[in-house]
Amino acid sequence: MNPQGVTEFEPSIEWVNEDDCDTLLLYLPGFAKEQLKVQLRSRTLILSGQRKVNDNTWTRFRKEFPLAENCDISKISAKFEGNILNIRLPKTRTPVAKLEEKTPTNAPTPTPDNVNPTDEPKMHQEQAKVKPDSKAEGSKNDVEEKDENYEGRVDEFKDSKGVRENVSKKTTMKPNLSRNDVMKVVALVFGFVVGLYCSKLIQSWIA
Numbered sequence: 338m339n340p341q342g343v344t345e346f347e348p349s350i351e352w353v354n355e356d357d358c359d360t361l362l363l364y365l366p367g368f369a370k371e372q373l374k375v376q377l378r379s380r381t382l383i384l385s386g387q388r389k390v391n392d393n394t395w396t397r398f399r400k401e402f403p404l405a406e407n408c409d410i411s412k413i414s415a416k417f418e419g420n421i422l423n424i425r426l427p428k429t430r431t432p433v434a435k436l437e438e439k440t441p442t443n444a445p446t447p448t449p450d451n452v453n454p455t456d457e458p459k460m461h462q463e464q465a466k467v468k469p470d471s472k473a474e475g476s477k478n479d480v481e482e483k484d485e486n487y488e489g490r491v492d493e494f495k496d497s498k499g500v501r502e503n504v505s506k507k508t509t510m511k512p513n514l515s516r517n518d519v520m521k522v523v524a525l526v527f528g529f530v531v532g533l534y535c536s537k538l539i540q541s542w543i544a
Contacts, residue, residue: 346398361402363422373422375415380404384422
């Protein structure tokens with residue numbers, strides 16, 4: 338509730354934003370420099386003023402502005418000129434901002450002239466191919482010679498095996514007997530057995 342004879346004044350406000358500083362402009366027609374106050378409390382800017390209109394009437398205003406985190410409060414300045422209160426709010430430069438200024442933009446990676454980027458995988462594949470080694474070829478020839486020698490030895494082994502089989506067949510050949518010879522042998526054996534039986538029978542009779 339306003340005291341009797343006091344009216345609230347609403348000044349016009351304008352912001353001017355720059356890279357290194359923000360500027361606040363308050364238009365205060367009819368005010369004098371001695372009638373204004375500029376205060377700073379807990380990173381809050383407080384601007385106020387009061388002036389007498391006539392014997393029984395006063396007008397006043399009060400504005401509060403929270404300051405940004407990048408505002409350098411140690412360098413804040415105020416100037417009143419031409420019914421305009423000019424408040425300068427310098428900005429601090431953080432290391433991150435400096436680093437961004439020093440870091441160059443993404444520059445294109447230099448590539449050799451007359452080289453198509455799509456040909457790079459092919460170039461890598463060609464480089465990855467291994468040339469045949471003379472030592473490897475020599476070892477391959479040695480293996481082939483060993484294989485030929487081995488095949489020759491196998492053939493020799495087969496030939497010697499065949500000779501042994503032929504010899505064993507010759508040694509195990511059965512004598513070629515005719516049927517008459519067999520019948521003669523059977524008759525001789527039968528006569529020998531009959532004679533032996535008769536001799537034993539006669540001896541038993543004599544006894």
